[in-house]
Amino acid sequence: MTDRRYAAFAGLHKLAEGPLAEVALAVQAAAAAGSDAPLLVFEDATGRVVDLDLRGTPEQLRARLGTPRGKGRPKLGVTAREVTLLPRHWDWLAAQPGGASVTLRKLVEQARRDGAQQRRAAQEAAYRFLSAMAGDLPAFEEASRALFADDRVALAARMAGWPGDVAAHALQLLDAQPEL
Known part of the structure; x- marks a missing residue:
């Protein structure tokens, strides 16, 4: 959670980016x-x-947005949460080397490395941002089509007349490696 990044905009101008507390x-x-x-x-x-x-106050805001402490191994960044599986899934996990937790972490890491899934997540994030910030700008529909066609040249061309901070942040989101 502490690695997550945020961006704040004042109108069409980027105000700040970074950790949530800093942006807030x-x-x-x-x-x-x-x-x-x-x-x-x-x-x-x-x-x-x-x-x-x-x-x-800024101090109160910073304290409210601090990293929450929960169950798990906080020093390692591990958070305990409930997982609901069928009995056959639990049986399979129990038979794996290292047990259920190790196996689930490996499966999640493998999924995170899947390039197509990451690319789609980055496109979705960029689209949500653009819908909120540029939905009324000229060539938004064409830019959206270029975004999902994975045509970066056409996307940049459609955004050429847009405010620089909006276009740059959309491309930044597209290049990011989103977390699952």
Whole structure:
């Protein structure tokens, strides 16, 4: 969770990017300064808009957005969560070297290395971002088609007249290696 990155926009201008607490502080400062432009925060891995509670002092905001501690091995970044499987799945996992946890981690890592799945996730994140930020801009439909056709040259050409921060961030999301 601590490796996740976010980007904040004030209208069509990129305000900040980085960890959530850092981005939230920049948005809080812009709101306090009376920014007239809409302030939106996006999670880079998914392209989704993130709602933030900006109340309180910067210290209170930073404390609220700190890394949550839960069950598991926090020093290793391991978080315990419930997994529901059929009995035959549990039997198979139990028979694997290292047990269920090791096997599940290996399966997840293997899936993360699957290039097609990562490419699709990056396209979806870029599309969600572009829908929110550029849905009313000229050539949005054509840019969307180029995005899903995996035609970067056509995508860049369709976004050429758009605000630089929007086009650059969309390409940045497309190049990112999203986490599962």
